[in-house]
Amino acid sequence: xxxxIMATGFMGLAxxxxxxxxxxxxxxxxxxxxxLDYVQSTQWRRVIRGLADNIGGIQGNSNIAGxxxxxxxxxxxxxxxxxxxxxxxxxxxTPFTYTYTPYHGANPQAAxxxxxxxxxxxxxxxxxxxxxxxxxxTCGNDGVLWATFSIVGRDEATQTLPTATFxxxxxxxxxxxxxxxxxxxxxxxxDSFDINVNDNGKPEWRLAAVRTPQFVRFGQRDVSVTMKRDxxxxxxxxxxxxxxxxxxxxxAANGASAxxxxxxxxxxxxxxxxxxxxNQGDIVAADLTWMGTYDTSTSKAYEIIVITTESIT
Amino acid sequence: xxxxxxQLPGTPDGAEVEVPEFGTFLNGSTNxxxxxxxxxxxxxxxxxxxxKDGTLxxxxxxxxxxxxxxxxxxxxxxxxxxxxxxxxxxxGGDS
Numbered sequence: 046x047x048x049x050i051m052a053t054g055f056m057g058l059a060x061x062x063x064x065x066x067x068x069x070x071x072x073x074x075x076x077x078x079x080x081l082d083y084v085q086s087t088q089w090r091r092v093i094r095g096l097a098d099n100i101g102g103i104q105g106n107s108n109i110a111g112x113x114x115x116x117x118x119x120x121x122x123x124x125x126x127x128x129x130x131x132x133x134x135x136x137x138x139t140p141f142t143y144t145y146t147p148y149h150g151a152n153p154q155a156a157x158x159x160x161x162x163x164x165x166x167x168x169x170x171x172x173x174x175x176x177x178x179x180x181x182x183t184c185g186n187d188g189v190l191w192a193t194f195s196i197v198g199r200d201e202a203t204q205t206l207p208t209a210t211f212x213x214x215x216x217x218x219x220x221x222x223x224x225x226x227x228x229x230x231x232x233x234x235x236d237s238f239d240i241n242v243n244d245n246g247k248p249e250w251r252l253a254a255v256r257t258p259q260f261v262r263f264g265q266r267d268v269s270v271t272m273k274r275d276x277x278x279x280x281x282x283x284x285x286x287x288x289x290x291x292x293x294x295x296x297a298a299n300g301a302s303a304x305x306x307x308x309x310x311x312x313x314x315x316x317x318x319x320x321x322x323x324n325q326g327d328i329v330a331a332d333l334t335w336m337g338t339y340d341t342s343t344s345k346a347y348e349i350i351v352i353t354t355e356s357i358t
Numbered sequence: 359x360x361x362x363x364x365q366l367p368g369t370p371d372g373a374e375v376e377v378p379e380f381g382t383f384l385n386g387s388t389n390x391x392x393x394x395x396x397x398x399x400x401x402x403x404x405x406x407x408x409x410k411d412g413t414l415x416x417x418x419x420x421x422x423x424x425x426x427x428x429x430x431x432x433x434x435x436x437x438x439x440x441x442x443x444x445x446x447x448x449x450g451g452d453s
Contacts, residue, residue: 069419072366204421205405205421207417208417210364213373213375213382355369356368
């Protein structure tokens with residue numbers, strides 16, 4: 046195989062019928078980057094036997110780990126959200142509304158693990174038993190919404206080169222945002238934001254006849270939203286000092302059939318950093334982080350809603 | 359005549375789908391493709407052949423797993439078994 050550039054690569058996915066058993070991709074998606082890796086914990090033999098050298102290696106536990114960054118396309122992100130620590134309700138008929146609610150157990154849902162296919166220079170890598178344990182949605186001042194999904198999985202093997210297909214969907218961009226702080230009160234001073242939901246997933250190995258994980262699982266959940274905002278009054282700053290919880294909602298909408306919505310119903314600001322004075326021409330701004338705490342009224346720390354024409358069961 | 363048929367499970371029928379190097383088609387449709395496009399596909403899929411019925415259905419199904427080969431060596435000769443030793447117990451007689 047000749048040398049080639051990364052532009053020729055592509056990715057696809059499929060939900061697995063049996064966790065860890067590869068299925069050819071049924072959905073392909075454009076990516077910004079990926080760094081999926083087969084990780085193995087080789088144990089090196091540094092025993093005492095009259096030699097200063099490494100004597101050799103002992104095969105150790107192995108797993109799959111890495112991140113995938115994609116355009117936050119409404120027809121793509123539900124597949125990854127299905128493989129995260131969320132249950133979902135599907136409603137409507139083209140477009141469909143998917144409402145994702147976080148759950149608390151350690152185990153991925155049945156038939157929600159992913160087979161991820163990555164083609165690099167025409168060589169096909171098939172990653173199996175993958176779950177999404179960290180969701181990150183990022184939007185800078187350019188208005189482009191990116192999603193990064195952190196993956197943990199079981200194994201990798203070469204697969205048949207698939208033929209890719211790509212749905213013709215538009216990404217979210219400038220002019221498509223409504224940000225409510227608190228929910229219902231639209232603010233127009235947000236420069237950029239990050240949404241993070243980290244379920245701290247881990248592979249779990251056991252002493253067995255294979256080196257791959259017996260299962261992958263979720264851990265404690267950390268929810269946070271970060272924004273860079275113009276600093277105008279003390280009102281928000283004072284509620285930071287009192288740790289007053291508030292609801293926040295970020296909506297990206299591209300017509301009636303393409304919508305992404307994140308809500309944290311009981312978000313507590315900490316830290317709230319008002320930028321110190323420095324350059325004469327800079328706007329006085331503040332960097333805020335909200336910690337998403339469990340809301341007893343809605344019984345959840347956050348909620349994600351996606352409206353799309355994509356039909357996933 | 360070679361063709362590409364689209365039946366993406368999650369995408370609505372009639373939605374536009376791009377198949378790189380073949381074109382943009384509607385989901386649910388079967389579309390003729392040129393010989394040079396088939397040749398290009400074959401060049402990129404060196405270990406495969408174009409479907410015998412002439413239509414490439416996308417997405418492709420998972421290939422059947424390779425047959426499991428029993429690696430256990432087959433015995434080809436009679437095992438060397440030492441016959442049990444026969445002990446003759448002498449008639450002890452009267453002692």
